[in-house]
């Protein structure tokens with residue numbers, strides 16, 4: 218199944234859908250170009 222993840226950089230927050238097998242892997246955000254770790258709980262810093 219796919220999971221929703223977010224770029225963790227507060228000024229980006231690009232959303233992606235990735236296969237759950239990608240959880241824990243590092244990827245490069247297509248929007249901001251910075252690396253982040255794929256995590257189902259990742260969300261922009263503004264999230265409560």
Ligand SMILES: [Zn+2]
Pocket residue numbers: 224225226229230231246247248249250251
């Ligand atoms: Zn980003």
